[in-house]
Amino acid sequence: MRDQKAAFAAAASTVVGQPAEDVASLIEYPPQRDLGDLALPCFRFAKTLRMSPQDIAARIAQALEGRPEFASAAVVGGYVNVKVAREHAATMAVRQIRADFEAFISRQRLRGHRAAIDYSSPNIAKPFGVGHLRSTMIGQSIVRLLQMDGCETVGINHLGDWGTQFGKNIAAYLKWGDEETVRRDPVRELLKLYVRFHEEAKVDPTLDEEGRAWFKKLEDGDPQAVALWQWFIDESRKVFDQTYEMLGVKFDYYLGESFYNDKMQPVVDELRERGLLTVSEGAEVVDLSAWNMPPCIIVKSDGATIYATRDLAAALYRHDVLGADRLIYVVGAEQSLHFAQVFKVLELMDRPWAKDCRHVAFGMMKYNGERLSTRRGKVVYLEDVLQQAISEARKIIEAKNPSLPDKEAVAKAVGVGAVVFNDLKNYRMHDVDFRFEDVLNFDGETGPYVQYTHARACSVLRKAADQGCALPEEVHFTEVGDLEWAVIHQLNQANEVLERAVDELDPSLIARFTLDLCHTFNRFYHDVPVLGADTEAVRMQRLALVDACRIAIARTLYLLGLEAPERM
Numbered sequence: 001m002r003d004q005k006a007a008f009a010a011a012a013s014t015v016v017g018q019p020a021e022d023v024a025s026l027i028e029y030p031p032q033r034d035l036g037d038l039a040l041p042c043f044r045f046a047k048t049l050r051m052s053p054q055d056i057a058a059r060i061a062q063a064l065e066g067r068p069e070f071a072s073a074a075v076v077g078g079y080v081n082v083k084v085a086r087e088h089a090a091t092m093a094v095r096q097i098r099a100d101f102e103a104f105i106s107r108q109r110l111r112g113h114r115a116a117i118d119y120s121s122p123n124i125a126k127p128f129g130v131g132h133l134r135s136t137m138i139g140q141s142i143v144r145l146l147q148m149d150g151c152e153t154v155g156i157n158h159l160g161d162w163g164t165q166f167g168k169n170i171a172a173y174l175k176w177g178d179e180e181t182v183r184r185d186p187v188r189e190l191l192k193l194y195v196r197f198h199e200e201a202k203v204d205p206t207l208d209e210e211g212r213a214w215f216k217k218l219e220d221g222d223p224q225a226v227a228l229w230q231w232f233i234d235e236s237r238k239v240f241d242q243t244y245e246m247l248g249v250k251f252d253y254y255l256g257e258s259f260y261n262d263k264m265q266p267v268v269d270e271l272r273e274r275g276l277l278t279v280s281e282g283a284e285v286v287d288l289s290a291w292n293m294p295p296c297i298i299v300k301s302d303g304a305t306i307y308a309t310r311d312l313a314a315a316l317y318r319h320d321v322l323g324a325d326r327l328i329y330v331v332g333a334e335q336s337l338h339f340a341q342v343f344k345v346l347e348l349m350d351r352p353w354a355k356d357c358r359h360v361a362f363g364m365m366k367y368n369g370e371r372l373s374t375r376r377g378k379v380v381y382l383e384d385v386l387q388q389a390i391s392e393a394r395k396i397i398e399a400k401n402p403s404l405p406d407k408e409a410v411a412k413a414v415g416v417g418a419v420v421f422n423d424l425k426n427y428r429m430h431d432v433d434f435r436f437e438d439v440l441n442f443d444g445e446t447g448p449y450v451q452y453t454h455a456r457a458c459s460v461l462r463k464a465a466d467q468g469c470a471l472p473e474e475v476h477f478t479e480v481g482d483l484e485w486a487v488i489h490q491l492n493q494a495n496e497v498l499e500r501a502v503d504e505l506d507p508s509l510i511a512r513f514t515l516d517l518c519h520t521f522n523r524f525y526h527d528v529p530v531l532g533a534d535t536e537a538v539r540m541q542r543l544a545l546v547d548a549c550r551i552a553i554a555r556t557l558y559l560l561g562l563e564a565p566e567r568m
């Protein structure tokens, strides 16, 4: 409704003498649709204009007369309620969507900005946890949302590739490991060795000594230690990359924690020079008690890896070297305090951009109603979840449409899409429950349902083409029934939804939008004949509407990180 709102606001602005933009921000969607499509409350102007809201509303209604965008304007209480001219709105929206969906949905508000988005960021030699899965999918969607609004993006995988753990990994591997087994299944095997190391260290404390000694060697650049560590990284990355490949996820940079090994000293020095460091129990910390936070540890008493210091160095790198003016971290809610501390320290270091750092937190994922946790040994491997989703999707497709060409690719798109959509459709802070039957239900609020709706739109257009019907670029709407209008009305909210999703870094708004669009589209498709329309002109209008929906669904699926197969 961006264009209609703008036209409404422009006319009202001449009456109330305030900038059209301010007026536009007051325009509402009336709760009951029979009241109109848009409403402007006039109470706020009464004082300055010294007129009753009703009189102001009446003047605005008058000013709207004769404008092509509106069919009627009525005064109800202190409101102007307008009904949009359906034919005009349909013609405009469908034309714009079919010509250039990007221009339709986006005002490119973030042009000239560059955001660094930290997402996925799993740990080497550990399973890719469900938290990392959520981070990957939410992060990927945020990257696309920001791009859609004109932002340049730098996607960063902040791999956990450093820490005392690697000393233990090396020690364990040298004791019990074997190259072949690790190569075959690196992450699981390394985890097994690591767990065994912990078990045995309980009875044999010298093991911990050994682990520490190996980490020290690694820090000192011992060739054997470095080679093994690098090998663990390479092997783990291969496994992670398979998952990314399945999800269609990409990064601009893999900059693991170790990348900042030589970039932390300047941070420590600066903090010291600024007098921000105090000593507490042998550690050097930034005192944050004035902000009701525990101190941010910068240098531990034993000098070992410090997660926060690395993040400070990484933030400076992302801003100063990669040129990002907004830093976004897609990481589970359990790290909220960590990021609050890091952002506060950046602020204390006088970095004005600290206020543009965002921690995009999210809740847990439950699997068949149960909480997942790596610690209690309940590891659910993401590759397994995706593989199972794909094979379930394959079964459904086999039953529904056995002659489908390209079945394997569709099964992958649907299976993976089901997992991704299920994750993104609820507000990210809410916990996600995951059940195969639910996420793959073609009639539920699911990825497959949306993809199926898209395929249905494609199929109608294919049939039309087969019947020799060529859809012209421009279609003029002369008849818009209620069900068609519901679709147009939904399409016309795309821009506002995108902007809200970008402002709130919340992909679920797009998922909800797409679901609503599919519902209205399916109601229209079910009740209104498209190919069987009475006249050629009406048939073209309905086909053009189907085409606009096809594009809008495909592009919003893209924003969420899903594929949109043309046949299912």
Ligand code: ARG
Residues within 6 Å of the ligand: 118, 121, 122, 123, 158, 159, 160, 311, 314, 329, 331
């Ligand atoms: N590797 C960390 C973990 O698994 C997540 C890293 C998030 N990014 C960051 N810049 N701290 O918990």
